[in-house]
Amino acid sequence: MTNTVFSMLTKTTRSLAAGTLLLLAGIAQADVTALVGATLHPVSSESIDNGTLIIRDGRIEALGDDIDIPDGAQIIELDGLHVYPGFVHPATQLGITEIASVAGTVDTAEMGNINAAVRVEVAVNHDSDLLPVSISGGVLSAHVVPGGGLIRGSSAVMNLDGWSWEDMVINAPVGMHISFPSGAVEDDENEDLQRIERVIDRARHWKQASEAAKAGNGSAPARNDQLEALVPLLSGEVPLFLHANRYDVMETALDWAQEQEFDNIILVGDPDVRYIAERLASDDIPVIMSRVYAMPTRRWEPYDMAYSAAARLDEAGVRFALTDSGGGMDVANARNLPFQAGSAVAHGLTHESALKSVTLWPAEILGVADQLGSLEPGKRASLFVADGDPLEVTTSIERVWIDGQEFDLMRDRHRRLYERYRERNARAQGRDPE
Amino acid sequence: MRFLITLMFFSLAGFSASAEWTPDIEAWNSPMPEQPAAVIIRNATIWTGTDERILENADLVIRNGRIHSVGHGLSAPRNAIEIDAEGKHVTPGIIDAHSHAAILGGVNEASRISTADVRIRDVIDSESINIYRQLAGGVTAVNLLHGSANAIGGQMSVIKMRWGANPADLVFEAAPEGIKFALGENPKQSNWQVDEPRYPQTRHGVEQIIREKFQQAADYRQSMDDMPRGRAARDRVPPRPNHELAAIAEVIHGERDVHSHAYRADEMLALMRLAEQFDFVIKTFHHVLEGYKIAPQMAEHGAAGSGFIDWWSFKYEARDAVAYNMALMHESGVLTGIHSDNPELARRMNLEAAKAVRYGGVDEHEAFKMISTWPADQLGVGDRTGRLADGFDADLVIWNGHPLSVYSKVEQTWVDGRRHFDLEADLRMREQLEAEHAELIALALDENGNENGNDNNNAGEDSAPERRRVHGFATHLTGYRDSELDHDEYCIFHAH
Numbered sequence: 001m002t003n004t005v006f007s008m009l010t011k012t013t014r015s016l017a018a019g020t021l022l023l024l025a026g027i028a029q030a031d032v033t034a035l036v037g038a039t040l041h042p043v044s045s046e047s048i049d050n051g052t053l054i055i056r057d058g059r060i061e062a063l064g065d066d067i068d069i070p071d072g073a074q075i076i077e078l079d080g081l082h083v084y085p086g087f088v089h090p091a092t093q094l095g096i097t098e099i100a101s102v103a104g105t106v107d108t109a110e111m112g113n114i115n116a117a118v119r120v121e122v123a124v125n126h127d128s129d130l131l132p133v134s135i136s137g138g139v140l141s142a143h144v145v146p147g148g149g150l151i152r153g154s155s156a157v158m159n160l161d162g163w164s165w166e167d168m169v170i171n172a173p174v175g176m177h178i179s180f181p182s183g184a185v186e187d188d189e190n191e192d193l194q195r196i197e198r199v200i201d202r203a204r205h206w207k208q209a210s211e212a213a214k215a216g217n218g219s220a221p222a223r224n225d226q227l228e229a230l231v232p233l234l235s236g237e238v239p240l241f242l243h244a245n246r247y248d249v250m251e252t253a254l255d256w257a258q259e260q261e262f263d264n265i266i267l268v269g270d271p272d273v274r275y276i277a278e279r280l281a282s283d284d285i286p287v288i289m290s291r292v293y294a295m296p297t298r299r300w301e302p303y304d305m306a307y308s309a310a311a312r313l314d315e316a317g318v319r320f321a322l323t324d325s326g327g328g329m330d331v332a333n334a335r336n337l338p339f340q341a342g343s344a345v346a347h348g349l350t351h352e353s354a355l356k357s358v359t360l361w362p363a364e365i366l367g368v369a370d371q372l373g374s375l376e377p378g379k380r381a382s383l384f385v386a387d388g389d390p391l392e393v394t395t396s397i398e399r400v401w402i403d404g405q406e407f408d409l410m411r412d413r414h415r416r417l418y419e420r421y422r423e424r425n426a427r428a429q430g431r432d433p434e
Numbered sequence: 435m436r437f438l439i440t441l442m443f444f445s446l447a448g449f450s451a452s453a454e455w456t457p458d459i460e461a462w463n464s465p466m467p468e469q470p471a472a473v474i475i476r477n478a479t480i481w482t483g484t485d486e487r488i489l490e491n492a493d494l495v496i497r498n499g500r501i502h503s504v505g506h507g508l509s510a511p512r513n514a515i516e517i518d519a520e521g522k523h524v525t526p527g528i529i530d531a532h533s534h535a536a537i538l539g540g541v542n543e544a545s546r547i548s549t550a551d552v553r554i555r556d557v558i559d560s561e562s563i564n565i566y567r568q569l570a571g572g573v574t575a576v577n578l579l580h581g582s583a584n585a586i587g588g589q590m591s592v593i594k595m596r597w598g599a600n601p602a603d604l605v606f607e608a609a610p611e612g613i614k615f616a617l618g619e620n621p622k623q624s625n626w627q628v629d630e631p632r633y634p635q636t637r638h639g640v641e642q643i644i645r646e647k648f649q650q651a652a653d654y655r656q657s658m659d660d661m662p663r664g665r666a667a668r669d670r671v672p673p674r675p676n677h678e679l680a681a682i683a684e685v686i687h688g689e690r691d692v693h694s695h696a697y698r699a700d701e702m703l704a705l706m707r708l709a710e711q712f713d714f715v716i717k718t719f720h721h722v723l724e725g726y727k728i729a730p731q732m733a734e735h736g737a738a739g740s741g742f743i744d745w746w747s748f749k750y751e752a753r754d755a756v757a758y759n760m761a762l763m764h765e766s767g768v769l770t771g772i773h774s775d776n777p778e779l780a781r782r783m784n785l786e787a788a789k790a791v792r793y794g795g796v797d798e799h800e801a802f803k804m805i806s807t808w809p810a811d812q813l814g815v816g817d818r819t820g821r822l823a824d825g826f827d828a829d830l831v832i833w834n835g836h837p838l839s840v841y842s843k844v845e846q847t848w849v850d851g852r853r854h855f856d857l858e859a860d861l862r863m864r865e866q867l868e869a870e871h872a873e874l875i876a877l878a879l880d881e882n883g884n885e886n887g888n889d890n891n892n893a894g895e896d897s898a899p900e901r902r903r904v905h906g907f908a909t910h911l912t913g914y915r916d917s918e919l920d921h922d923e924y925c926i927f928h929a930h
Contacts, residue, residue: 343782346842391840393792393838425726425729
């Protein structure tokens with residue numbers, strides 16, 4: 001019932017707001033919005049009770065408990081509610097898959113081993129039904145990661161709402177993704193690793209030759225899309241996202257990457273990261289840990305091995321973000337990301353770290369902390385309003401702003417079907433739908 | 435031998451009762467926790483699963499495995515074990531109506547379109563670590579089902595999570611007989627290549643083959659009933675026994691409950707109408723993704739709905755799955771439950787119940803009933819478990835906080851008045867395992883730290899192959915037996 005009333009209110013507010021915009025175009029500063037009365041949770045600093053947050057031109061202009069509201073601002077009363085920055089999904093296939101069993105809707109993994117030159121953002125379907133459902137759960141931006149081959153290509157941080165993929169790009173390329181072959185742990189001559197090394201070696205030569213040519217020493221090397229795509233990685237412009245599961249594979253992968261003199265490495269791995277926490281901390285390698293909700297890696301491990309892994313990372317001083325599996329069933333349920341962080345709290349992580357691990361920390365690791373991850377002046381006004389703590393499952397998310405525009409939550413297919421059948425079932429049974 | 439082992443268990447149990455009971459990760463080596471004559475849990479917030487709803491600062495008395503009383507200011511029976519649960523919540527045990535977590539050697543008998551003759555009861559895996567892990571999440575009973583490859587699958591088995599018991603003793607003796615059906619993409623083989631396609635390949639074909647089986651089963655029962663008894667039978671050739679049709683005949687005579695995998699509204703409606711033609715009721719639709727679209731019809735027919743709450747869009751038939759499904763079915767008067775269908779998810783069903791609050795505003799106590807009370811009713815054991823009331827089995831969970839909170843965890847899980855999971859005992863088990871691990875490492879290494887007896891370094895050759903998943907962001911799991919990772923591979927598109 002609250003949902004219905006709320007969605008009607010939202011609709012009304014929106015049409016009123018739209019009407020006002022039309023009427024006042026050119027007269028007032030229609031692009032200024034003031035959120036008032038809510039508890040603001042900047043994440044980067046202490047919460048502010050009964051705060052005011054000013055949005056101008058899609059960005060946060062100011063926030064605090066003593067902020068003057070600019071003339072002409074649209075005022076949104078949010079008494080008793082809570083404002084949080086949108087969750088930043090640290091690694092997912094959102095936008096590049098729709099229905100896992102229908103091949104035509106799946107663009108998650110290119111064939112072949114070397115896909116350095118693919119850039120995933122061009123395949124993001126801005127009208128995917130999965131996106132409004134994620135937004136409805138507070139996940140407002142996501143790091144979209146290609147999944148195919150050993151060298152998988154470059155990833156992108158995307159806004160989850162927009163009129164084209166081009167509109168939605170926040171940062172691309174974010175980095176180059178390599179799946180480290182697990183066979184290399186016990187095999188010095190692992191073929192897959194040798195494939196990766198050969199390509200990287202060739203790319204180094206290509207880069208050298210190309211630089212030499214630019215300096216007037218020799219002719220330019222022949223164009224090669226795959227090798228060129230690796231240049232930003234080799235010159236340290238973008239980080240290496242090293243994907244590995246199981247602690248021995250991760251350790252071998254890190255040894256290898258450090259031998260290769262990549263000095264900007266981000267490890268993407270399963271809860272086994274807990275076993276190499278000291279090294280990750282001392283080498284200052286940030287981690288994107290997949291799946292708090294995972295079976296213990298080994299049968300004999302404690303039942304909470306994955307649940308408590310994040311707490312272990314935090315104690316050791318590792319910089320980390322929490323994510324789901326990024327693929328399979330988890331793509332459509334990216335909205336459950338905050339609950340993974342919440343469950344880590346039940347098993348020892350501090351609440352503050354849990355909240356950061358799905359907001360500010362992924363933004364920092366992904367190089368977008370100047371734009372996302374907290375409520376701070378100058379950042380994108382991508383935030384949501386909830387009736388409580390958003391890491392709790394029972395909390396409901398009531399309103400969303402993305403880049404300063406209120407998002408119509410009725411674009412969430414689930415909310416639409418809910419309203420439609422709720423009314424119909426009540427009618428069919430002679431009940432009052434409220 | 436069996437006797438000796440039993441004897442050993444008893445002596446172990448006897449010993450640890452006075453010392454400290456510690457479970458093991460191998461069920462065969464895990465002493466059965468004792469069943470105290472009397473237990474009193476005091477000062478708890480008790481979620482009853484009954485009209486009493488949630489009782490604050492209440493007590494609960496267990497006697498010989500059954501709940502003796504629930505209320506305020508109860509007095510402790512003589513020699514009762516006392517548990518002070520101030521600040522804690524006590525709920526009925528979680529009941530998972532759809533599980534494949536303890537089945538030995540293959541969840542699917544993916545051959546004939548009807549395999550009503552096969553029985554889960556014959557392949558219960560009492561050693562599955564999932565049982566212990568799910569106890570740690572508060573699960574006290576699960577319904578073990580075949581997969582969804584066939585329109586008419588096999589006979590299910592409801593078990594209690596009595597970690598340490600043998601397969602026969604896991605069976606929940608009070609549960610009525612049931613059978614798995616499956617509709618939609620899986621029985622019609624939509625999502626994988628088959629060398630020799632089998633009939634049917636459409637939803638109307640699925641409905642037709644089920645109807646045909648019902649007709650044959652009716653004839654079979656009739657022929658059995660027509661067989662004269664005693665002397666008159668001497669000159670008659672009896673009908674050939676047919677275990678498949680015998681089981682289906684039980685279905686149409688209301689002696690065996692149908693638990694049907696189903697996603698779409700059309701196929702569920704068709705099966706209900708078919709059942710009505712044969713004058714019986716479909717007990718429960720499982721997954722029931724589009725249940726909300728035909729909730730009034732389900733309520734009228736009397737079919738329950740047991741679903742996963744928020745999985746969607748993994749197959750075309752999961753396109754219209756909505757997390758509001760539970761709220762909508764519940765509002766329409768459908769007996770509604772939430773299940774896991776996944777051994778990992780089964781460990782945190784309380785948070786799945788919390789989603790029924792999030793999506794559609796279901797009352798918290800009602801939401802909890804969706805993972806305990808109502809699944810118990812769906813499985814026909816609602817008079818034995820799923821409620822905290824006088825006379826019910828002492829299947830319950832002690833939580834360190836609000837059971838629907840993401841910040842809470844299970845402290846103790848009791849089954850039949852036995853403390854089968856205890857956080858403190860679990861920590862003792864970890865210490866034992868670590869000590870054992872250290873001993874083994876010491877044995878394997880000589881005094882110089884070199885490996886003993888492994889000169890030719892061929893350890894990999896005869897070790898068990900590691901089971902790997904290569905879907906998306908692959909996971910690597912070690913040391914599990916295949917049966918512990920088994921799932922309905924037709925159901926989830928190989929993704930979990």
